[in-house]
Amino acid sequence: MSSTRPSVARRATICITAVLLTLCACSRRAPTPIDTVQPSLSSPGIGTATLSWEPPRRNTDGTAIVNLAGYFIYYGRSPSNLNVTIKIPDPYVTTYTVDKLGPGTYYFCIVAFTATGIRSSASLTVSKTIP
Numbered sequence: 001m002s003s004t005r006p007s008v009a010r011r012a013t014i015c016i017t018a019v020l021l022t023l024c025a026c027s028r029r030a031p032t033p034i035d036t037v038q039p040s041l042s043s044p045g046i047g048t049a050t051l052s053w054e055p056p057r058r059n060t061d062g063t064a065i066v067n068l069a070g071y072f073i074y075y076g077r078s079p080s081n082l083n084v085t086i087k088i089p090d091p092y093v094t095t096y097t098v099d100k101l102g103p104g105t106y107y108f109c110i111v112a113f114t115a116t117g118i119r120s121s122a123s124l125t126v127s128k129t130i131p
Contacts, residue, residue, distance in 0.1 A: 045102030047130030
């Protein structure tokens, strides 16, 4: 006699807990973004915004994240319309500088993703004003 166990699909949810928006005056180049959607923002400027975050360590169910693959940075001129996407396909990168920002206020959030395509919920949205 054989017993059959129903398969249960598990979905892990990951969470980014801390995002820090800082000003950077360094000349180091940020990693080259992959799959960058060109912004529909005003003409490029000379402003920068440096984002730093702590990588997520656990899924929301408490289990360890074992296949973190990278991050998406979303940003735009409105907190409800983050229309520019930068993909960072390296889970060890925890700082990124967005450059060529024109004057105005920009809003940013970060989403982590795993090798299997699971995405975290978005971090809190932070902002920076470029004079």
